[in-house]
Amino acid sequence: MSRHDWLYFADGTLTLQARDVTLAVDGTLFNVYRHHLIAKSGFFSGMLTLPNPNQPTPTLKASNGTSDSTVVPLPRNFTTVEYEKFLNFIFNIASWSPDIPLVADLCAILKTSHFFAVESGVEYAVHFLEAHANFPAPLQFRMGCDYSLVDWVTAAFDDLMAIPVNDMTPEDEELIGDKAFRALALTQAEVTDHRMSLAVCPPVPTHATWCRNQEYCQTQWDNAWTLMAGPLGWLFKEELSGAEIYKKLDLWVPAAMTGECRFLTCTRLELDLTKEELIIDRAVAALIKLVVV
Known part of the structure; x- marks a missing residue:
């Protein structure tokens, strides 16, 4: 792992170099600046500024013996790679600006930023994912549900209506979830029946x-x-x-x-012809009540 100004990775040993907080997860150490972490994250602001009298904070001794580093165990909600993307974003934002990042990287930033209350990370990920040509509808729907992005749920469901449920992959079905997949199948069938009735029986x-x-x-x-x-x-x-x-x-x-x-x-005929939009809107409204908090 290469060495950066914003953090240092170490296996078993730690070099502080004026960085005073060590984040630890699955044997990986992320050595970072406390004040920058507090300024960026509401989660870490509360954790690092409000002492817990019932649980002393562990420390690691610096190699030169002159200072200590607070060790903060990270929740295991995310992979080490997702944590790397998250910390790279909040400590080295300039490197993310020129080009649209990969969908996987943006999803990692959204997931971690949402959990750690980094508003700038959520805004950044949402902005570039919405502009991304390779952001598939099933993933957009799943993330819209997970992070209460109602516009994403609506837009993704509209896109999913154009994909017959029989053509969806198992991965797509898993992302959408059982309830939403069933709602999608029923909605597609209802819209098809409506269109067939219009075609066979002219108004x-x-x-x-x-x-x-x-x-x-x-x-x-x-x-x-x-x-x-x-x-x-x-x-x-x-x-x-x-x-x-x-x-x-x-x-x-x-x-x-x-x-x-x-x-x-x-x-x-306006009411008859726009009925399918009402069918879809009704299905989306019901899903939002179920999955968006």
């Missing part, structure tokens, strides 16, 4: 009061609705959402159907 048109041949008008509407160049194609070939289809209706003119009948019918 009944609304006629203008002066429409003289409603039967002919409805025939034109039904024929146009079931063409692949119309709503049927938008539903299954282009896989547009109900809201997107509703917007396209403004430019869609069924042959020989009167303009006012078409306008009244399309206006009334």
Whole structure:
């Protein structure tokens, strides 16, 4: 392990060099500056400034015998690598600035920063993960649930709706969790049923009061609705959402159907076509109640 200004790793021996706190986990020692740690982390601020009279703090003697270092055992919530990323971030932030880090590194910063109350770390990780092209929806959903990021839960569930549950990997299922996976499967089935009903049974048109041949008008509407160049194609070939289809209706003119009948019918269809968004919103709201504190 290379030596940095912000910490020093040692196996069995410790060189302090003016660093006065040693963090220890799984046999690895992280030698760091107390004041910087306190300034960055609400967790360490409380731990290192409020003495515990019932539990004396262990120390390690410096190699030159002139000073002691407070030893702080780290919780085993995270791996040694995750701790390395976390400490590298809070003690050497300049090295993280130029490029977007890897998703795994950002996730490590988010997990540890959330636990140790490092607000700047949470903000940094959230910002770059949201901009990351390789941040998969299952992972975004899991982390949104774990860290109460409601926008992530909503956005990830929307993305997951586009992936058939039968195509998901076991790793994806594990990340999402049993309850969310079941909710996703049920929601996908409900949305598919709704889209099938729209495709197979064209909505009944609304006629203008002066429409003289409603039967002919409805025939034109039904024929146009079931063409692949119309709503049927938008539903299954282009896989547009109900809201997107509703917007396209403004430019869609069924042959020989009167303009006012078409306008009244399309206006009334907004609720039917956007029902799938309501189905998804209802499922997300129920999940948020279960998994986001």
